[in-house]
Structures are given as C-alpha cells and as structure tokens.
Amino acid sequence: xxxxxxxxxxxxxxxxxxxxxxxxxxxxxxxxxxxxxxxxxxxxxxxxxxxxxxxxxxxxxxxxxxxxxxxxxxxxxxxxxxxxxxxxxxxxxxxxxxxxxxxxxxxxxxxxxxxxxxxxxxxxxxxxxxxxxxxxxxxxxxxxxxxxxxxxxxxxxxxxxxxxxxxxxxxxxxxxxxxxxxxxxxxxxxxxxxxxxxxxxxxxxxxxxxxxxxxxxxxxxxxxxxxxxxxxxxxxxxxxxxxxxxxxxxxxxxxxxxxxxxxxxxxxxxxxxxxxxxxxxxxxxxxxxxxxxxxxxxxxxxxxxxxxxxxxxxxxxxxxxxxxxxxxxxxxxxxxxxxxxxxxxxxxxxxxxxxxxxxxxxxxxxxxxxxxxxxxxxxxxxxxxxxxxxxxxxxxxxxxxxxxxxxxxxxxxxxxxxxxxxxxxxxxxxxxxxxxxxxxxxxxxxxxxxxxxxxxxxxxxxxxxxxxxxxxxxxxxxxxxxxxxxxxxxxxxxxxxxxxxxxxxxxxxxxxxxxxxxxxxxxxxxxxxxxxxxxxxxxxxxxxxxxxxxxxxxxxxxxxxxxxxxxxxxxxxxxxxxxxxxxxxxxxxxxxxxxxxxxxxxxxxxxxxxxxxxxxxxxxxxxxxxxxxxxxxxxxxxxxxxxxxxxxxxxxxxxxxxxxxxxxxxxxxxxxx
Amino acid sequence: xxxxxxxxxxxxxxxxxxxxxxxxxxxxxxxxxxxxxxxxxxxxxxxxxxxxxxxxxxxxxxxxxxxxxxxxxxxxxxxx
Numbered sequence: 001x002x003x004x005x006x007x008x009x010x011x012x013x014x015x016x017x018x019x020x021x022x023x024x025x026x027x028x029x030x031x032x033x034x035x036x037x038x039x040x041x042x043x044x045x046x047x048x049x050x051x052x053x054x055x056x057x058x059x060x061x062x063x064x065x066x067x068x069x070x071x072x073x074x075x076x077x078x079x080x081x082x083x084x085x086x087x088x089x090x091x092x093x094x095x096x097x098x099x100x101x102x103x104x105x106x107x108x109x110x111x112x113x114x115x116x117x118x119x120x121x122x123x124x125x126x127x128x129x130x131x132x133x134x135x136x137x138x139x140x141x142x143x144x145x146x147x148x149x150x151x152x153x154x155x156x157x158x159x160x161x162x163x164x165x166x167x168x169x170x171x172x173x174x175x176x177x178x179x180x181x182x183x184x185x186x187x188x189x190x191x192x193x194x195x196x197x198x199x200x201x202x203x204x205x206x207x208x209x210x211x212x213x214x215x216x217x218x219x220x221x222x223x224x225x226x227x228x229x230x231x232x233x234x235x236x237x238x239x240x241x242x243x244x245x246x247x248x249x250x251x252x253x254x255x256x257x258x259x260x261x262x263x264x265x266x267x268x269x270x271x272x273x274x275x276x277x278x279x280x281x282x283x284x285x286x287x288x289x290x291x292x293x294x295x296x297x298x299x300x301x302x303x304x305x306x307x308x309x310x311x312x313x314x315x316x317x318x319x320x321x322x323x324x325x326x327x328x329x330x331x332x333x334x335x336x337x338x339x340x341x342x343x344x345x346x347x348x349x350x351x352x353x354x355x356x357x358x359x360x361x362x363x364x365x366x367x368x369x370x371x372x373x374x375x376x377x378x379x380x381x382x383x384x385x386x387x388x389x390x391x392x393x394x395x396x397x398x399x400x401x402x403x404x405x406x407x408x409x410x411x412x413x414x415x416x417x418x419x420x421x422x423x424x425x426x427x428x429x430x431x432x433x434x435x436x437x438x439x440x441x442x443x444x445x446x447x448x449x450x451x452x453x454x455x456x457x458x459x460x461x462x463x464x465x466x467x468x469x470x471x472x473x474x475x476x477x478x479x480x481x482x483x484x485x486x487x488x489x490x491x492x493x494x495x496x497x498x499x500x501x502x503x504x505x506x507x508x509x510x511x512x513x514x515x516x517x518x519x520x521x522x523x524x525x526x527x528x529x530x531x532x533x534x535x536x537x538x539x540x541x542x543x544x545x546x547x548x549x550x551x552x553x554x555x556x557x558x559x560x561x562x563x564x565x566x567x568x569x570x571x572x573x574x575x576x577x578x579x580x581x582x583x584x585x586x587x588x589x590x591x592x593x594x595x596x597x598x599x600x601x602x603x604x605x606x607x608x609x610x611x612x613x614x615x616x617x618x619x620x621x622x623x624x625x626x627x628x629x630x631x632x633x634x635x636x637x638x639x640x641x642x643x644x645x646x647x648x649x650x651x652x653x654x655x656x657x658x659x660x661x662x663x664x665x666x667x668x669x670x671x672x673x
Numbered sequence: 674x675x676x677x678x679x680x681x682x683x684x685x686x687x688x689x690x691x692x693x694x695x696x697x698x699x700x701x702x703x704x705x706x707x708x709x710x711x712x713x714x715x716x717x718x719x720x721x722x723x724x725x726x727x728x729x730x731x732x733x734x735x736x737x738x739x740x741x742x743x744x745x746x747x748x749x750x751x752x753x
Contacts, residue, residue, distance in 0.1 A: 246704035247711070271734075377720060380738065
C-alpha cells in the first residue's frame with residue numbers, strides 16, 4: 001500500500017519553481033484553475049519511496065498578505081487544505097528577499113522543505129552558502145537543486161518523505177521585539193481558549209491581527225471573544241506595527257545570512273550589462289519594438305503555411321466526406337458543419353503554439369519584465385499595467401492567442417480588462433472585409449481608410465480599458481511594484497512544455513465552444529424558414545431567405561436599417577461570427593455574386609450599398625461580437641459567461657452606435673454621398 | 674535638507690529608506706519587498722519614457738512607478 005500525500009510548491013516568482021515542478025512531475029501534469037477564480041492551478045503526481053505525492057503548484061508570491069489574489073490563494077491552500085509538506089523553492093542568488101516568504105510559511109505552521117535552487121548560478125557569481133549551517137539555523141531540510149537540469153530532485157524528494165516521518169512540527173525561530181511578543185502572547189492566549197480559532201495556527205493568526213490584516217480581522221469578528229482581542233489590538237498601533245514586523249523579519253534574516261553565507265556584492269553582473277543596452281534611454285524602445293516585430297512575424301508568417309495546409313486538408317476532408325455520404329442533409333452537416341467546425345478550431349493551433357513558444361522564451365529569459373518596464377508609461381494612462389502591452393500587440397495577428405497571452409498579467413483585474421478590450425484590436429481575419437469594402441468605395445484612399453480602422457480599434461481598446469477600470473471593474477490602480485529578475489538562459493524543454501500545455505488547453509476548453517457555435521450557425525442556415533417549403537439542409541435553401549437565418553435576417557432588418565444595412569448584411573454579420581473573413585464570402589452568396597470578389601465589388605459599387613454604409617459596415621465588423629474562437633477563449637480565460645456576455649453586448653452596442661453615427665452624420669451632412 | 678522622497682533621487686545615487694507612507698495596500702507590498710527603514714537603495718535608471726524607475730536593494734532589482742516612489746521617504750547617502 002502506498003501512502004498518499006499532498007505536497008504544495010511555494011516560492012517567489014522567477015525562482016525556477018516551474019522547472020522544479022516539471023522536473024518532479026515530468027509529463028504527469030494537469031492544468032486547471034483555482035475554484036472560482038482565473039488563477040491557474042497546476043497539479044502533478046510523483047511516486048517516490050513508496051509515497052504517492054500529489055504536487056500542487058501554488059501561485060508565485062513574495063509574501064502572504066491578503067492584498068493580492070495570488071497570495072490569498074496560496075495562504076488559504078496552506079491553512080485549509082493543510083498539505084503534508086510545503087516545498088519552498090528559493091533562488092540561491094537572492095536569499096534575503098526569498099527568505100522573507102520563508103518566515104511567513106513557518107509562522108503558518110507549514111512543514112517546510114527548502115529547495116535551494118540555482119545554486120550553480122550563486123556559485124558562479126562568487127557566493128558561498130553553508131547549506132548545513134543554514135539547515136541548522138532554520139531547523140528545516142535545505143536541499144541544493146538546479147531545476148533547469150533536474151539536479152538535486154531525488155534528494156529533494158527524499159527529504160520530503162523523511163520529513164513526513166518526523167512528528168515534530170517546525171519550531172518558529174522568528175521572534176520579534178518584546179513589545180510585539182507581549183501583545184502577540186496576549187492574543188494567542190485568547191485564541192487558544194476559543195475552539196473557533198482551533199483551525200488556525202495561533203501564532204500566525206495573532207501576528208496577522210497585529211499587522212491589521214483585514215481578512216483575518218473579519219474572521220476574528222465572528223468570534224465571541226473578539227471584544228477581548230479588540231482590547232489588546234487597541235493598545236497597539238497597526239500602522240507602525242506593520243512596518244516594525246516587516247523590518248524585524250528582514251533583520252532576523254540578515255542575522256542568519258551573516259552566519260551561513262558569504263555573498264559577493266561586487267556588482268555589474270552579466271544581467272546589468274545586458275540591461276544597460278536593453279533598457280537604455282535611446283535604444284530601449286527600438287530594441288523592444290524590433291523584438292515585438294520579430295515575435296509577431298515569426299508567429300503569424302511562420303504559421304501561415306501550416307494554416308494553409310490545415311485549411312486545405314479540412315477542405316478536402318469536408319468534400320470527401322460530403323461526397324461519401326449519400327443522404328444530402330447528413331453530408332452537409334458532416335461536411336459544412338462538423339468538419340468545417342473542427343477545421344476552424346484547429347486552424348489557430350499553429351498561431352497559438354508559436355506565440356506561446358515565443359512568450360515562454362521572453363518570460364523565462366527575464367525579458368518580459370523589461371518589456372513591461374519599457375511600455376508601462378504608455379499603458380498606465382489607461383489604468384493598465386505594462387504587461388498588458390504584449391497581448392494587445394499580438395491581437396493584430398489574431399485575438400485568440402492574444403487573449404490567452406494575458407496569462408502573463410498577474411493582477412486579476414488588469415487581466416480581465418485586457419481580455420475584454422483585446423477583441424477591439426483589429427485582427428488579420430478582419431482585413432479581407434476592409435480590403436473588399438475600402439477597395440470598392442474608397443479607391444485610392446483605401447489604404448488610409450484601413451489604417452484609420454486599425455487606429456480606431458486601438459483607440460476603442462484603450463478608452464474602453466480606462467472606462468471599465470473606472471466603472472465596472474473599479475478598484476484602485478494596482479501599485480506597480482515589479483521585480484526585474486536576472487536574465488537566464490531559457491531551456492528548450494521548459495518552453496516546449498509551456499507551448500504544449502497552451503495548445504492542449506485551447507483544443508480542449510475553447511474548442512468545444514467553437515464547435516458548438518459553428519454547428520449552430522450551420523443549423524440556422526439549413527433549417528427551412530417557416531412556410532418556405534424548402535428541404536432541410538439542401539443546397540437551395542442554405543443561407544437564403546428560405547432558411548431560418550435568412551428569415552431572421554429579414555426580421556431584424558429594422559434593427560440595422562438605421563445603419564444603412566439591409567437583411568443581407570445582417571445575415572452576413574451572423575455568419576461573420578463563425579470567422580470574420582466569412583463576412584465577405586457570405587455577402588458574395590447573398591448578393592448573387594458567388595465566390596467572385598470582383599463581381600461582388602461591382603454589384604456593391606453599382607448601388608447595392610452606399611459608401612457610407614460600407615464605411616459603417618467596416619466599423620461594425622471591427623467592433624461587434626468577435627468570432628466563436630474568440631468567444632471560446634474569453635469564456636475559458638475569464639471563467640465566466642457573465643463577462644463573456646458583457647464583452648459581446650458592450651462591443652455590439654458600441655459597433656451599432658458608431659456605425660449609426662457614421663451613417664446618420666454622413667447622410668445628413670452629405671459627406672461621401 | 675537630506676530628507677527627500679525616492680522619486681526625486683537621480684540615477685546613480687544611493688539612499689537609505691526612512692519611512693514608507695501611502696495607501697495601506699501599496700505600503701504593505703513595498704515593505705514586503707524589502708524597502709524597510711534603514712535599507713540601502715541604489716537608483717539605477719529611469720525607463721526610456723521617464724517612468725517607472727529601476728532600483729537595486731538587497732541584491733536584486735526592483736522597479737516602481739514614480740507614484741509609488743513618492744511614498745518612500747529617504748535620506749541621501751551618496752553617489753554610486
């Protein structure tokens with residue numbers, strides 16, 4: 001019988017926690033979300049010394065206060081789930097700040113094992129660390145590891161199973177000044193006498209009360225003994241205590257470090273030299289923009305042949321399947337519905353894999369933080385964080401990977417706003433619509449009009465971010481307190497795992513929503529309209545006025561008439577939700593031009609549509625409901641249908657208003673008439 | 674007149690933290706990151722657009738917006 005235990009993996013961001021996690025669990029990983037929130041939760045299994053360990057990767061945090069969602073998740077997991085062992089991964093080149101978290105994990109009463117990671121880099125830097133002394137001082141096992149090469153993992157797991165056999169809980173070695181200890185002692189006495197608090201480590205709970213931690217005070221208020229606690233707290237000054245407690249934790253760490261290691265303070269490491277160039281006043285922005293350009297080109301140009309291959313393959317498969325099936329409606333469902341639907345999911349895979357490979361390189365190397373550092377000034381005007389810049393830029397290629405790329409933004413509110421405004425960035429699939437309409441109506445000025453649409457998309461995204469940040473997603477701007485970690489060489493394995501994970505999530509979670517949407521539209525286009533007498537899924541009715549979709553298009557025509565659109569445009573826009581470029585193809589069919597874009601252009605120019613309505617239609621296409629793939633990832637990434645619907649309604653309302661403005665103001669003033 | 678706020682210090686100078694003020698949540702984070710009273714901080718550089726600013730303390734590099742740096746009262750130590 002193997003024993004089953006839970007092991008939590010804690011640590012600061014950028015300490016190589018992911019590489020330790022990968023080294024322990026190998027490919028046996030499961031990625032999901034923490035219940036009710038959009039913070040990613042990774043779990044994995046490993047059997048070692050006959051013990052089956054479930055490894056839970058906690059969010060990377062610097063501390064365990066209640067000010068960020070990540071910190072609340074990490075500390076609640078340790079308090080509520082009581083993992084058997086907590087492994088804290090520590091960056092050996094950055095001991096002082098890393099050990100600050102250690103002090104809090106110890107106060108939480110966690111059974112701790114320390115993985116002293118990147119010891120190779122510390123050694124190279126000229127630091128010497130006496131691990132056995134450190135172990136003695138902290139009274140917890142300290143194991144040297146090199147996560148990127150999988151070094152020290154066996155020893156780390158041995159320490160975990162050894163620690164399991166020990167009954168002595170880690171004694172708290174961190175003490176504070178007499179004043180704090182006295183008050184803490186008084187509170188602990190009260191806590192220990194009330195079973196309501198039995199669930200929490202008394203020492204930790206009392207320290208949090210003294211620090212004025214709001215969520216802990218809220219818990220305490222519910223106890224009958226709260227008046228007594230309040231009495232003690234009233235004798236103290238939480239404001240100064242907060243600073244004193246942090247200060248004394250750091251002092252204890254400094255005292256210990258003086259005894260256990262010798263840190264080479266001779267500066268100007270390789271990282272500093274790189275930063276002198278990369279974040280240079282004059283070179284910083286050009287270098288950043290060329291990196292962005294390279295990442296963009298690689299993601300979207302390099303993916304194009306693969307996407308074409310996927311497109312051709314599914315086109316062939318759909319036709320072959322349709323030909324092989326003799327029942328017409330079934331052939332249409334399989335060919336135009338299901339296979340085309342699966343194709344529309346798979347087609348984005350090359351983009352997503354390549355983009356995440358690139359993002360992973362940027363993150364693992366440490367450049368991502370520099371990018372945020374460089375662009376923060378621009379983004380802060382919209383109430384967002386420098387890290388929101390990269391996902392938005394990627395949106396010019398495709399909004400789907402762009403929305404998935406918001407995972408690099410730590411603050412959940414900033415991330416939500418970025419997801420909600422990302423679809424306004426004009427993606428590649430909208431371009432065919434602009435090319436057709438701008439080419440038809442604006443001739444030589446077509447380029448200018450298209451440029452204007454891209455600019456409009458950026459403007460709407462940034463203004464909407466500002467608006468949402470001060471209305472529906474309010475809350476004070478997140479303070480910008482960001483570490484600039486030392487540069488590291490990313491590993492191919494780490495980036496490949498990251499890329500594969502994202503691809504899997506996309507296919508599994510977003511794929512199903514996309515497929516349902518695509519098949520749904522096929523159904524609407526195939527079911528005969530009431531009283532039309534057509535045959536279900538026959539070629540004659542597909543998408544025409546004799547189908548439900550065409551019928552509905554005529555019904556909703558009054559809604560779009562003020563924009564200068566007729567029912568055909570309404571139907572084309574519904575098809576456009578499958579994929580934006582389909583707007584062009586659908587218009588071709590509906591205006592009787594077939595697949596030929598030139599004859600469609602001639603029909604439109606001959607009076608089927610006014611230039612104003614054409615301009616309005618481009619604006620509408622830019623802003624209304626994004627494609628099913630995009631809706632799928634918005635749902636997947638926000639974890640909420642409410643926010644997904646909000647995005648759809650907000651965008652469509654805005655699209656309607658702006659197209660209305662274009663058409664009405666234009667017709668009244670006689671512009672473009 | 675050695676007391677200033679951290680945002681007023683030019684790059685290539687060093688200071689010692691005296692006090693962190695400001696809103697509760699950002700103050701706590703700043704303290705957690707090691708900007709406790711007495712800590713020596715080197716001002717490294719401003720971002721190309723002037724904000725945020727990069728600092729070095731406790732052997733690592735940290736960036737703060739001027740808005741956050743304004744809440745940190747410091748004492749001038751010297752140039753690096």
